[in-house]
Amino acid sequence: MKQPRAGALADISDDDALANAYERGLAAEKAGDVKGAAKAYREVLRLDPADHGGVAVRLASIGQAPDPDRAPEAYVTTLFDQQAPQFDEILVARLGYRVPEMIAEALRDAELGPFTRALDVGCGTGLVGVALEGRLGQLIGVDLSEEMLAETDDRDLYDQLFVGEAIQFLKEEGTPFDLIVAADVLPYLGGLETFFAALRPCLTEGGVLALSTETLPERAFDTRGWKVGTKTRFAHAESYLRALIASHQLEIVTFKEITVRMDEGEGIPGHLVLARAS
Numbered sequence: 667m668k669q670p671r672a673g674a675l676a677d678i679s680d681d682d683a684l685a686n687a688y689e690r691g692l693a694a695e696k697a698g699d700v701k702g703a704a705k706a707y708r709e710v711l712r713l714d715p716a717d718h719g720g721v722a723v724r725l726a727s728i729g730q731a732p733d734p735d736r737a738p739e740a741y742v743t744t745l746f747d748q749q750a751p752q753f754d755e756i757l758v759a760r761l762g763y764r765v766p767e768m769i770a771e772a773l774r775d776a777e778l779g780p781f782t783r784a785l786d787v788g789c790g791t792g793l794v795g796v797a798l799e800g801r802l803g804q805l806i807g808v809d810l811s812e813e814m815l816a817e818t819d820d821r822d823l824y825d826q827l828f829v830g831e832a833i834q835f836l837k838e839e840g841t842p843f844d845l846i847v848a849a850d851v852l853p854y855l856g857g858l859e860t861f862f863a864a865l866r867p868c869l870t871e872g873g874v875l876a877l878s879t880e881t882l883p884e885r886a887f888d889t890r891g892w893k894v895g896t897k898t899r900f901a902h903a904e905s906y907l908r909a910l911i912a913s914h915q916l917e918i919v920t921f922k923e924i925t926v927r928m929d930e931g932e933g934i935p936g937h938l939v940l941a942r943a944s
Contacts, residue, residue: 684713691721695728704730716740726894733894737854739810739831746790746811753791753817763927765849765878766797768938772920773801776940778874781845785868787832788851792818799823802845808835836864844870848877850926853899856892858910866914869943875916879907880926880936897929904937916941 691706707721707730720741725731749756757763773779782803786794789807791814798805808828809815815827828835832851846865855861869875882901887893891906904921911918919940926936 700728727898743810747813750813761927766793770797784845785843787848792821795823842870844873
């Protein structure tokens with residue numbers, strides 16, 4: 667899921683050298699030649715500094731570069747624009763993703779809601795809107811991908827949709843929400859300090875934050891509490907999340923281990939978190 671396919675750069679560039687370098691890197695990585703992959707990926711970065719192929723994250727995942735702070739914006743936008751038409755089929759039907767339903771269940775179990783004004787950060791195709799239908803007053807979605815938002819708009823569940831980067835949107839938003847959902851957003855962010863700092867003022871008193879993460883065994887993390895995993899997505903330690911939540915005056919309501927999705931027959935572990943503004 668959400669991995670660049672071999673032809674991804676060819677779709678967004680007429681530069682044969684760029685596409686060829688990217689495909690050489692993928693082939694070398696698949697063959698276990700990390701040095702060869704790193705050489706090809708660095709050539710991709712030289713040709714495409716915006717990094718539409720996300721090779722900075724791939725370099726980190728194979729141990730050939732430090733972890734970047736986040737996935738490149740150009741990569742995330744391109745990736746989801748490409749996958750929008752078949753996204754639900756890939757994510758839900760093939761990979762067993764049901765985090766929005768898990769969030770809806772957790773909110774019901776905690777007897778939270780209904781909510782007057784909700785924000786779906788990284789709303790994608792609107793699966794959160796489907797899961798929470800009938801429990802929200804106003805629902806706003808924001809996503810980097812215009813193609814994803816076109817799919818969301820077709821569901822007719824959102825009152826407003828915005829193309830934009832999540833943290834910047836939160837910084838500029840003037841009216842607070844009593845529910846903010848970030849489902850499958852944090853795997854594209856490394857350090858979460860800026861995200862929480864932008865998000866916290868956007869919650870009403872008693873407002874609820876619902877999020878999902880991917881994770882690894884605690885011993886896999888250094889003192890930062892986050893890293894790029896082998897699947898080229900960011901993982902976050904439970905201790906790191908709990909400390910961040912507490913430092914932003916949020917009270918944990920639910921913190922549970924989940925299987926986020928399947929990947930090549932393997933369940934990807936993560937956490938589902940509900941926290942309330944205190």
